[in-house]
Amino acid sequence: MAINAQGGSVVPTPGxxxxxxxxPKELQPILRLSKTGVAALLHSGQLxxxxxxxxxxxxASALTAFLEGR
Structure with missing residues (x-):
């Protein structure tokens, strides 16, 4: 899984x-956040x-919406 630099959307990694x-553990490297950072997004309702x-x-739709600022 990679983040598209132009739109910030999540694009699949080939293969x-x-x-x-x-x-949450899978999102840590995608969002470049710690376990606590991801938990904060979940508890606040931002994600x-x-x-x-x-x-x-x-x-996946929630991750895309978060990255696009929706």
């Missing part, structure tokens, strides 16, 4: 499937996510 949901038990799942 790897495009996930439909991400875990839309679904809570399943104790696990956070972030839809």
């Amino acid at each position: 790897q499937p495009n996930p439909t949901v991400y875990t 839309r996510a679904i809570r399943v038990g104790r696990k956070w799942l972030i839809p």
Whole structure:
């Protein structure tokens, strides 16, 4: 997964499937944030996510919307 420099959108890396949901751990290198930074985005509601038990799942559409500033 890579970030497009022009639009800031997430583009798939060749040869790897495009996930439909991400875990906070998967977002850390994409957003270049620490575990605490990703958690802060989730708890503040800036990054839309679904809570399943104790696990956070972030839809790919929510990541794209966050990166595009929507």
